[in-house]
Amino acid sequence: MRISKPLCRAATKPLLKASAATGLATLLVAAAPPPAQTGPEQGPKPAHIFAPIDYPTAINRYRSADGTPGPDYWHNRADYRIDVALDAPAHRLTGQETITYRNNSPSTLNVLWLQLEQNIYRETSRGAAAMPARFKAHGHTEGMQIDRVALLDAHGKEIAVTPLISDTRMQIALPTPLAPASTVKFTVSWHYEVPGTWGGRTAVTPSRNGDIFEIAQFYPRMAVFDDLRGWDTAPYLGGEFYLDYGDIDYRVTVPSNFLVVGSGALLNEKDVLTAQERQHLAQARMSEKRVLIRNQADIETASHLSAKGTRSWHFFMPNTRDVAFVASAALLWDAAKLDLPPVAPAPRLKPTPRLAMSVYPVEGIGPQAWDRSTEYVKHSIEYFSSSWYPYPWATAINVGGHGAGMEYPGIVFDGMQDRDAKLFWITTHELGHGWFPMIVGSNERRHGFMDEGFNTFIDSLASRHFNKGEFAPKQDGEYAPDTGKPADDIVKILKDPVYDPLMTSSTIPGHGNRHAMTYFKAAYGLELLRSQILGPERFDRAFRHYIAVWAYKHPTPSDFFRLMESDAGEDLSWFWRGWYFENRSPDYALDAINYTDKDPKRGVSLTISNKGWLPLPVTLAVTREDGSVERLIIPTEVWSGGNTHVVTLKGGSPVRRASLDPDHAIPDIDRSNDALSPAPPPSSPASSH
Known part of the structure; x- marks a missing residue:
């Protein structure tokens, strides 16, 4: 998500040679309770600093002592078949979905919980109460209107049920409990009004050649049932998400002159693209440089054409936690190949070269603006793939629209007015979320530092790597002062008692600037660990292992702490305590x-x-x-x-x-x-x- 103090300078400075080789065999003394409030003249208490630490998540059959998934680790699965139609003049989205939900847990489930994030726009929502100024300035919608919910029996017959809706959550009571290793299938029909630009992450944005519909959080999504809390049903207050994985097969019906670009692979190119567009797309699959698939003349023609009926765009994305899309007649479209092994976009289809893509209105055209977006997309995906973990999906898409700076699997929403270094930084950051939390599925709603902080750390390294450091060091000036040295930049945050520790739940409204902690401090903590405590070789190997073993699973902070200690060969409890559980600093x-x-x-x-x-x-x-x-x-x-x-x-x-x-x-x-x-x-x- 946008609004970050990226790891301004930390990962862009040469690493101190001596510290890279440092090995710390931390000496632990007897466990001690947190120290009483004492004056600074009494000094630090080694018995507290070096005491063993009890991590919040216990070791058991699901989560091992070395931070890896245990022998009985499980997570449930949700597959979706979605059909939505956009009424552009009315700003109305209508949809129907079939969800196949598999219970892999050892528990029998009496109810199912789904998330209805569009309900945050209701006047009576908890989110509206938490952010009254935002909604007072822009108004409200009626949220997501659920038209019908029906369970499907073994023969496909629908059995209508009445859901219980509570704010941004919906509960379905099951007439027959869902036993372990069993599957339930059900359908949901709904509709809602798409908010205007004030909607932020899901919005309608005017441009010179027509409205741009950025559509996210647009379908009822399964909540996560896990080994930590059972159903995790934290309400949506405008923060982030926690989702399970599955295959998502979806169709989007729009006016015939619209372009739709969405998460995953487009399966019906011949039905929705012109012969010229298909030719350009084939060229892009072989090109290291961007190929324009729709240029300015194309979209100016399309925007003035009266739509003759509708077209349905068919997408498929395997093993993903979510999808999103953009639809408009106003979008230029360019693409280039990703230098990654081909993947099959759907079962029974041949593997095809993968694509880095950008779509944006004419307002984004410029040699240092969106003309370079696909170059940035290509670098980000290839760099993160080679450095940390292979990118798994068919496409990676940057959208120039409202500018929410928001990430979804395979697609990110940025600003049509973004330019120069800002465009590179926001593109790299949002695409970096493809790894945290799209691949490594941490709970963003409770542990924001595990997605924003981890991602800010890796995209700061990408800034140094791109084009010999053209846009390094990464910065955005959000956390004054910008001294040019991150160790000095963060001192103001470390000395200010207003900030809550990183381990404070993201569902609890924090004091101070949330981004100073979950982005900057969390990212800089990893840089300290890498450059000053473990050294790059030990850190990088352990961090890659963490990503690999928790890909498409749900790690906790305790899992991360344990794995890094075990793999790196250090007892780091003193560091986790001081940097994550408390707001401590060196002096x-x-x-x-x-x-x-x-x-x-x-x-x-x-x-x-x-x-x-x-x-x-x-x-x-x-x-x-x-x-x-x-x-x-x-x-x-x-x-x-x-x-x-x-x-x-x-x-x-x-x-x-x-x-x-x-x-x-x-x-x-x-x-x-x-x-x-x-x-x-x-x-x-x-x-x-």
């Missing part, structure tokens, strides 16, 4: 520099104090009068025994200056005491003549 001071017997040739000792509750590894740099520089890493475990540490160096030239964290690699919240220059050593008797 070091260089107190004194002394020579042995007052003679620098006999040795030098440097006294360092730890004043912070998050003792990250820190670099000590010592510059001698002869110009030589010594650098060493002070590891975290030295602080398990107390808050003072003495470093002793060999004798030699007098010290000109010593400093802690000279590269600003960690967020030391008080740098005023990080450097020291000693008094000159006394002159020897011989030198006085």
